[in-house]
Amino acid sequence: MFVLELTYTADLESIDAVLAQHIEWLDAHYAAGTFLASGRKVPRDGGVILAVGEDRALIEALVATDPFVRAGLTEYRVTEFLATTTAEVLAAHRRQLPA
Structure with a gap:
C-alpha cells in the first residue's frame, strides 16, 4: 500500500485551473x-x-501522469507501507510481514 502526498509548488489559482483534469485522473484510478x-x-x-x-516503480510512473505533475504544479512524496492491520472494509489489502 502507498501513501501519496502531494505538495503544491504553485498558487491555488494555477491548481484550480487544472483541478478538473486532476479529478478525472483520480476517477480513472478509482x-x-x-x-x-x-x-x-x-x-x-x-x-x-491512499493507493x-x-x-513501487508502477506507482511512481502513475504519479508522473497526474495532470498536476505534468503541468509542474505539484511534487509527490511516495511512502510504501505494509498494511498489516486494517478496518474490515480494507481486509483484502492486509499483508503479512516478511519472515
Missing part, C-alpha cells in the same frame, strides 16, 4: 481499483492519496 481514498490537506497546500499496488 475505477481501476488503484486508489482507495484521497483528499485535500488542511491547510490546502496539497493532498493525500494499492505491488510495484
Whole structure:
C-alpha cells in the first residue's frame, strides 16, 4: 500500500485551473481499483492519496501522469507501507510481514 502526498509548488489559482483534469485522473484510478481514498490537506497546500499496488516503480510512473505533475504544479512524496492491520472494509489489502 502507498501513501501519496502531494505538495503544491504553485498558487491555488494555477491548481484550480487544472483541478478538473486532476479529478478525472483520480476517477480513472478509482475505477481501476488503484486508489482507495484521497483528499485535500488542511491547510490546502496539497493532498493525500491512499493507493494499492505491488510495484513501487508502477506507482511512481502513475504519479508522473497526474495532470498536476505534468503541468509542474505539484511534487509527490511516495511512502510504501505494509498494511498489516486494517478496518474490515480494507481486509483484502492486509499483508503479512516478511519472515
